[in-house]
Amino acid sequence: METEAGSLYDGSCEVVAALDAIAGRWKLPILWRLAAGPVRYNELKRLVRGVTNTALTRALRELEADGLVERTEYPEVPPRVEYALSPAGRALEPSLEALVSWAGSRARGGVEVRRLAPDDDRTAPAPSTSDAGSRRTATSWRSR
Amino acid sequence: METEAGSLYDGSCEVVAALDAIAGRWKLPILWRLAAGPVRYNELKRLVRGVTNTALTRALRELEADGLVERTEYPEVPPRVEYALSPAGRALEPSLEALVSWAGSRARGGVEVRRLAPDDDRTAPAPSTSDAGSRRTATSWRSR
């Protein structure tokens, strides 16, 4: 529909653009933590293990700019700031759940991660090679 | 089991590690495209718009190393190589669907993307500031 040949759901431009909003080392972990409820800055820093001040702040600012999280500053004497998912952010909770459950199952040894086989035989199942040779000569498709 | 207190689903380490497998500019778009069925190299390059030879190959190699996609090489005269999701890769199809549908809805103007308000008033709703001042003196929490 919509004029353009194959675009909306074919894994291209628009999707890529939207995906950029959650790309980055810490965005997903942060969003996932926030999905459980509002959290203060330092609490977040503790919960999302390994994140540094700089990284956390940068990620939060970007998520805020993209309308996924909301920042609420309470003018109290010991400064208090809470971060929470915005309505738009809550829209991707299903995705987060799916992703996290997948990540969890894979972390639990469901799959051997990053295990390169030393001598992986990959020259393959030779599916009806019978006609090979009858095809164009070896370089016919290489125009020049 | 595994000893550790609070870890599996709290948005930290394990999940972060697993997420790394799909992190990168092109991994998700590629996986999404592959979810629709096996595709040849150059076809993939056309479908995932904007990707370059180098980026595509690199992403594919990593996805392969992480066991998410399978590469099948057919020993024919014009070389033919097909990429497809592995069983493990198919395990994250639900996540892909959720993600893509979210990305799609947001691309369709559901949310104003990356729109910074010029003078956003963010010093906030002052929730019962009545006790401010009665709290510890301004710098009491700053130990030194």
Add this chain to the structure above:
DNA sequence: CAGTATCCCATCCGATACTG
């Protein structure tokens, strides 16, 4: 408490050119 300010390095990615 909740950040900023810098500096620096690693990685990612794009562009270009070449090959089995």
Add this chain to the structure above:
DNA sequence: CAGTATCGGATGGGATACTG
């Protein structure tokens, strides 16, 4: 067709130090 080789530039993230 399906890649590899190389290089340069942008970005993201880490470490450290300091502040309203």
